[in-house]
Amino acid sequence: MKRILSGIQPSGQLHIGNYFGMMETMIANMETSDLYVFIVDLHALTTVHDREKLRRGTLEAAADFLALGLDPDRCTFWVQSDVPEVCELMWILSTLTPMGLLERCHSYKDKVAKGIAPSHGLFTYPVLMAADILLYQSEIVPVGKDQKQHLEVARDIAIKFNNSYGETFVVPEPAISATMATVPGLDGQKMSKSYGNTIPIFLDDKPLRKKVMAIQTDATPVEEPKDPDTCNLFALLKLFAQEDKLAEVRELYINGGAAYGYIKQDLFELIRDYYADARQKKKELLADQDYLRQILRQGADKAREKATATLELVRDRVGLTY
Numbered sequence: 001m002k003r004i005l006s007g008i009q010p011s012g013q014l015h016i017g018n019y020f021g022m023m024e025t026m027i028a029n030m031e032t033s034d035l036y037v038f039i040v041d042l043h044a045l046t047t048v049h050d051r052e053k054l055r056r057g058t059l060e061a062a063a064d065f066l067a068l069g070l071d072p073d074r075c076t077f078w079v080q081s082d083v084p085e086v087c088e089l090m091w092i093l094s095t096l097t098p099m100g101l102l103e104r105c106h107s108y109k110d111k112v113a114k115g116i117a118p119s120h121g122l123f124t125y126p127v128l129m130a131a132d133i134l135l136y137q138s139e140i141v142p143v144g145k146d147q148k149q150h151l152e153v154a155r156d157i158a159i160k161f162n163n164s165y166g167e168t169f170v171v172p173e174p175a176i177s178a179t180m181a182t183v184p185g186l187d188g189q190k191m192s193k194s195y196g197n198t199i200p201i202f203l204d205d206k207p208l209r210k211k212v213m214a215i216q217t218d219a220t221p222v223e224e225p226k227d228p229d230t231c232n233l234f235a236l237l238k239l240f241a242q243e244d245k246l247a248e249v250r251e252l253y254i255n256g257g258a259a260y261g262y263i264k265q266d267l268f269e270l271i272r273d274y275y276a277d278a279r280q281k282k283k284e285l286l287a288d289q290d291y292l293r294q295i296l297r298q299g300a301d302k303a304r305e306k307a308t309a310t311l312e313l314v315r316d317r318v319g320l321t322y
């Protein structure tokens with residue numbers, strides 16, 4: 001069984017991009033892989049400096065995964081900071097990481113351009129991510145396209161370490177689903193918390209409908225033909241609608257007659273129904289936070305066994321043993 005690992009930051013409401021870019025793949029892999037899923041609160045600290053927000057976000061993220069069907073008995077599911085070994089590995093890896101490798105990272109440059117303070121933590125974010133991946137000897141890492149470069153950094157670091165100290169780390173492969181690579185947001189850019197263009201999946205009906213109605217479309221009159229393949233609304237519809245429904249709407253785009261308002265109403269109903277059971281489950285989970293904490297602590301114990309074994313090997317390889 002392949003070891004598959006991925007993490008999500010507890011830094012905001014879970015949205016459709018997160019779901020199709022990463023979570024759905026992870027949950028679908030539960031039966032056939034040795035699955036590692038974690039909530040990366042140490043990474044979130046690079047942008048969230050509000051104690052209550054981080055605490056709440058961590059529990060919410062745990063509830064999100066469990067509500068959407070992650071079974072903690074069939075995977076290893078934990079909170080990053082509960083396994084502090086990752087910080088030691090990060091330090092060791094950072095001593096091998098060329099500055100230039102990090103200076104080239106788009107994600108860092110984008111965040112700084114958006115006004116996030118360029119802290120040392122933000123700059124070394126990819127090294128912590130590499131430590132996450134290598135500590136558990138992960139073989140496959142499913143992420144959205146935006147994380148591809150970070151995966152390359154992790155691979156480079158693993159290869160460099162193996163070359164310097166002898167075979168130690170599995171060199172991880174990214175898994176990026178072509179169709180789900182980038183889910184567009186309300187404005188057609190990549191859906192992202194930091195662009196404020198998301199459709200959170202656990203909104204109540206009224207705010208959810210409001211979001212869907214806010215999807216930007218062009219001003220082509222209803223009766224004129226439109227290109228479904230460049231339309232943001234159609235791209236979102238594709239994620240939720242059945243084949244026959246999609247074929248019907250595609251016809252309307254091509255031959256004229258596609259009214260955006262009606263399509264948005266359909267999309268709203270589809271999203272609402274798609275996540276109805278999970279929405280209810282999430283409410284129940286959040287009402288029992290001790291249960292959530294217990295699941296996460298058990299997961300951390302499991303993760304820590306693997307982490308300790310890798311770190312022991314690494315310490316020996318680099319000479320932190322005497």
Ligand code: ADP
Pocket residue numbers: 007008009017018019020021022142143144145146147180181182183184185190191192193194
């Ligand atoms: P955000 O960009 O909203 O801050 P995160 O960086 O927390 O999202 O991403 C969590 C996971 O979801 C990552 O694997 C990321 O690649 C994936 N993801 C986020 N946004 C999208 C998107 N619009 N399309 C596809 N995958 C996405």
Ligand code: TRP
Pocket residue numbers: 005006007008009040043128129132133141143147150
């Ligand atoms: N950087 C990832 C994101 O923002 C989150 C992350 C941290 C991650 N560590 C990871 C993803 C390890 C995969 C594997 O989405």
